[in-house]
Amino acid sequence: MDRHQNELQFLGSLGVYRGTSEIIVKSRKIFVRITLSLILPLCIILLAHSLVSQLLFYKILTDEITPYDTRKRGPEYRDLSRMLEKEWVAFSLVRLSYFVLVFIFSLLSTAAVVYTVASVYAAKQITFKKIMSVVPRVWNRLLVTFFWCFALFFVYNAVAVGLLIVWLITVRQFSVGPALGIALAAILLILSVVGLVYITMIWQMASVISVLEDAYGMKAMLKSKGLIKGKMGLSVWCFLGVLVCSVLVQALFESLVVLDLVPNGVRIGVGLVCLLLLSMLVLFDLVLQTVIYFVCKSYHHENIDGSFLSDHLEGCLGDWPPED
Numbered sequence: 001m002d003r004h005q006n007e008l009q010f011l012g013s014l015g016v017y018r019g020t021s022e023i024i025v026k027s028r029k030i031f032v033r034i035t036l037s038l039i040l041p042l043c044i045i046l047l048a049h050s051l052v053s054q055l056l057f058y059k060i061l062t063d064e065i066t067p068y069d070t071r072k073r074g075p076e077y078r079d080l081s082r083m084l085e086k087e088w089v090a091f092s093l094v095r096l097s098y099f100v101l102v103f104i105f106s107l108l109s110t111a112a113v114v115y116t117v118a119s120v121y122a123a124k125q126i127t128f129k130k131i132m133s134v135v136p137r138v139w140n141r142l143l144v145t146f147f148w149c150f151a152l153f154f155v156y157n158a159v160a161v162g163l164l165i166v167w168l169i170t171v172r173q174f175s176v177g178p179a180l181g182i183a184l185a186a187i188l189l190i191l192s193v194v195g196l197v198y199i200t201m202i203w204q205m206a207s208v209i210s211v212l213e214d215a216y217g218m219k220a221m222l223k224s225k226g227l228i229k230g231k232m233g234l235s236v237w238c239f240l241g242v243l244v245c246s247v248l249v250q251a252l253f254e255s256l257v258v259l260d261l262v263p264n265g266v267r268i269g270v271g272l273v274c275l276l277l278l279s280m281l282v283l284f285d286l287v288l289q290t291v292i293y294f295v296c297k298s299y300h301h302e303n304i305d306g307s308f309l310s311d312h313l314e315g316c317l318g319d320w321p322p323e324d
Helices: 014-027 028-069 075-121 129-171 179-210 218-227 232-258 264-301 306-317
Strands: none
Touching: 014 028, 014 075, 014 264, 028 075, 028 129, 028 232, 028 264, 075 129, 075 179, 075 264, 129 179, 179 218, 179 232, 179 264, 179 306, 218 264, 218 306, 232 264
16 A cells, blocks of 8 residues: 555555555554454354354244144143243344344444554554554444444335335236246346445445544445445445455355364364454455545545544544653
């Protein structure tokens, strides 16, 4: 990322990947500490939830099938019913705990990594302790932005479901042929996925803006929408590259760890490898989002001068005592 501001706008996906790798290598000691303290716990939660929730769900399915083979008024049936209630409660608590913990660690990781990348770009000396002092200061801004983006996702999905219902009613009422019906369904599905990807791009950019600028919430989302114009293709390709790698890691974990098809020693080894790979991917993705922010700023000829950015970062530190 040691490039002139005007040169950033010409970076392609490979250039952005290269710049992301350079930043991580340049400040690897701090990124290792951020990964161990924030990103690693996040990845442990992600993988552990995949394992625990599926085990609980399989157990619930097994116990729900069993009552059909017992007399409905017998003691065995009542015991199974009580057991099922407890299992559903446990499953719901696991899901709730998962979403809360992932939400917290995701915002903390985003704040720490984005601030670190910006400090590297501004050639500002930082320490891990300083980074951790900044995280609570930008937490509220990220939180507001998250809820606005979540609301946008909710409205979008509600509209998508509404269109699906209208399509089903139309097919049934007007006896639309199967070929036309499938074609319409495919078009709606493609448009839905495109919309979800677009909103995800806005969300990611808005999160970076919430840390590095004074805008947050709806203002950050509108700012994000303007910034990604002209660089949407770059953002999508970079996003898809990380997404594909994440899906492959998750598939490896599901097939060799969750499904219990190999010896326990192999499962433990594969689980640790997946945890390492997922942690590296999360770190890379967060740094990547910040690099894309600088590329978009350069493309729109907005000020990303190092001294200006350094002043903003100092403002995030607040009353932190200066170093000798």
